[in-house]
Amino acid sequence: MTVPLHRDALGVARCFGNLHNSQRLRSPYIGALDALAGKMAVEAAIFSLDGVVKRYGAHTALDSITFSIKNNEYVSLLGPSGSGKTVLLRTIAGFEAPDAGTVHVGNHDKTRVPAHLRAIGFVFQNFALFPHLSVFDNVAFGLRYGIMPIAEDAVRERTLKMLDLVGLTGLGERGVTQISGGQKQRVALARTLVTEPKLVLLDEPLGALDANLRTRMRIELRRIREQLGVTFLHVTGSETEALAMGDRVIVLDQGRIAQIAKSDDVYNRPASANVARFLNRYNVFDGVLEGDRFTSPYGQFGFGHRVPDRRSAYAIRYDRLAARASDGPQNGGATLEAGYVASEYLGSAVVHFFEAKGGKVIEVEHHLSNGPPAKYVAGARYVLAWKPDDAIVFG
Amino acid sequence: MESKVLKPILAVYVGLFLLFLYGPFLVLGILSFQQGPEGGPQFPITEWSTFWYKHLFGLAPPSRVSPLPIGEALFRSMTLAGMTMITSTVLGVMSAQAFRKNFRGKSVIFYLIVLGMIVPGVLVGLGTALVATTTGIDRHWWSTAFATHVVYTFPFAFLVMLAIFNRFDSSVEEASWSLGVSPLKTFRKVTFPLIFPGVLSAMLFAFTLSYDEFSRTLFSSGRDQTLPLAIYGTFTVEIHPNVFAFGVLTTIFSFSLLAVYAILMTLSVRRAKRVAIQEAIA
Numbered sequence: 001m002t003v004p005l006h007r008d009a010l011g012v013a014r015c016f017g018n019l020h021n022s023q024r025l026r027s028p029y030i031g032a033l034d035a036l037a038g039k040m041a042v043e044a045a046i047f048s049l050d051g052v053v054k055r056y057g058a059h060t061a062l063d064s065i066t067f068s069i070k071n072n073e074y075v076s077l078l079g080p081s082g083s084g085k086t087v088l089l090r091t092i093a094g095f096e097a098p099d100a101g102t103v104h105v106g107n108h109d110k111t112r113v114p115a116h117l118r119a120i121g122f123v124f125q126n127f128a129l130f131p132h133l134s135v136f137d138n139v140a141f142g143l144r145y146g147i148m149p150i151a152e153d154a155v156r157e158r159t160l161k162m163l164d165l166v167g168l169t170g171l172g173e174r175g176v177t178q179i180s181g182g183q184k185q186r187v188a189l190a191r192t193l194v195t196e197p198k199l200v201l202l203d204e205p206l207g208a209l210d211a212n213l214r215t216r217m218r219i220e221l222r223r224i225r226e227q228l229g230v231t232f233l234h235v236t237g238s239e240t241e242a243l244a245m246g247d248r249v250i251v252l253d254q255g256r257i258a259q260i261a262k263s264d265d266v267y268n269r270p271a272s273a274n275v276a277r278f279l280n281r282y283n284v285f286d287g288v289l290e291g292d293r294f295t296s297p298y299g300q301f302g303f304g305h306r307v308p309d310r311r312s313a314y315a316i317r318y319d320r321l322a323a324r325a326s327d328g329p330q331n332g333g334a335t336l337e338a339g340y341v342a343s344e345y346l347g348s349a350v351v352h353f354f355e356a357k358g359g360k361v362i363e364v365e366h367h368l369s370n371g372p373p374a375k376y377v378a379g380a381r382y383v384l385a386w387k388p389d390d391a392i393v394f395g
Numbered sequence: 396m397e398s399k400v401l402k403p404i405l406a407v408y409v410g411l412f413l414l415f416l417y418g419p420f421l422v423l424g425i426l427s428f429q430q431g432p433e434g435g436p437q438f439p440i441t442e443w444s445t446f447w448y449k450h451l452f453g454l455a456p457p458s459r460v461s462p463l464p465i466g467e468a469l470f471r472s473m474t475l476a477g478m479t480m481i482t483s484t485v486l487g488v489m490s491a492q493a494f495r496k497n498f499r500g501k502s503v504i505f506y507l508i509v510l511g512m513i514v515p516g517v518l519v520g521l522g523t524a525l526v527a528t529t530t531g532i533d534r535h536w537w538s539t540a541f542a543t544h545v546v547y548t549f550p551f552a553f554l555v556m557l558a559i560f561n562r563f564d565s566s567v568e569e570a571s572w573s574l575g576v577s578p579l580k581t582f583r584k585v586t587f588p589l590i591f592p593g594v595l596s597a598m599l600f601a602f603t604l605s606y607d608e609f610s611r612t613l614f615s616s617g618r619d620q621t622l623p624l625a626i627y628g629t630f631t632v633e634i635h636p637n638v639f640a641f642g643v644l645t646t647i648f649s650f651s652l653l654a655v656y657a658i659l660m661t662l663s664v665r666r667a668k669r670v671a672i673q674e675a676i677a
Binding site: 093094095114115116117118119120121122124126128129130131132141142145146147148188191192195 | 564566567569570571572573574575576577578580581584585588589
């Protein structure tokens, strides 16, 4: 269904379209090509950013951001705090004006269009509900006072339907200060979705909820989005949330896009050492790359996969390491020596913390489906081993 | 240990504070019930009576004490205070709204506005009178005096609104825009209802400050006097307790305004709570 390089694919489809028009070919292929072009149009970018720059004084918050989002797609935007993800979202929504670059919705340039004429929804981290209005009036707000006048019966009908969809049936008369955090989140979502925007921006929408509710709302968010076929751009600082929610993940690093890819590609093939760090699933070592050997303060390691990057680093996933007694049999592969510190039980896995030379903490994850965890002695030295093929090197 | 010493001292301090605040009013209130028309504005009370209240409304038998010439002055002061209240509050809200954004010369303009409440009132009044005379503008309570009142009360309204906007979470406005609601409608439907308690406070400030303004009005109001000037005028002849009776009545009027404000506020809060409880039971 999805075409990863949809932009290029669309370009190709357009070329065929031109060919079709100019040369007036009547070949049986043309019909198929037309159908293909039609299919492409459905999956065409409904939204694109081109070279967006935003500066605050000497600080560059966004540095030539370029990407596009297809119709009916769930994209998550991952970045540590200060990476510019909220600024990016606010620029798209029209709350901030970019210093350079363009924002397109469909084929329309919206760069200079005020926020209320962009038809882009925005869900705030703090919900930003109207405290003086009831749940119903909050949800009906955009329909009642928006640019398109709608009859009050239609407003009522659409609002009630939306309240049903987000699971707030019968709570319409309640004040928004008298409902729980999860219900507030649903009101915020319903209020935005009822106006039927093509694109909804969500700024850490689950950030204000407790962990249990967060997991439930993730599923709810996906369900509601799929039911309405609307495009979501979901900003989050949580790597698990980004990977779980997005069809694609955009990783932002210091105002630049570090990677745009499907969740599993980001997870297995991080495009830079920083991306690997944000994922919180890789032990990342600094060092020097020479030919096919990587020299770190902890020794020389081989690797299986190399990714070009400005700074060199070495990354090995937590669950690809194994710890064994330092006097055990050696069987090649990459190893380093470290002292055991502590373990953390995660339910399905146990994470062991080791400390290598210079206080560098190395995490080793043991899945409990692979048998009970080994017992380690605190302070004792162990050898951490992994297959070089599992490691990624940047540089 | 510390609180054993500190607490009584603080209690005495608060007691003194309240005494100085309400003492004069208490004395005034007691003296307003002096016997009339012979009784004067001093202790002891020769006999308790409501003579001066009747006198105020022209219900007392004719005597050598002429009625207070305050009827028209009261009307003028009320009208002037109302005009000042509306103008200053509108200006205060608008300028405080402007101060939410950064612009060049922001701090200079801030101090220029706030200066209006620091400059001595007599000087402003005198200056306005001089300017009016030189430019040939007639001085009236509704023109020159009105201008000085607005200049005086506007900074208060501005500061009240600035404090309100300081705590205002502007993401609700952004939320409204993102729902396709124009900035103007957003102000009407979201911003204004949320800042309304602040607007009410700014209005109260402007009204009360204008209502008993003296020094600026003295020079700038021209021939027709406002209430404070009229009352002051009666003092220069002879003071009778009818002024005190009038003072008590106006104070009661002010308190009842505040009471209405408080009742309205508690009612709206209670209504919101009751809805929640009903929902919880159902």
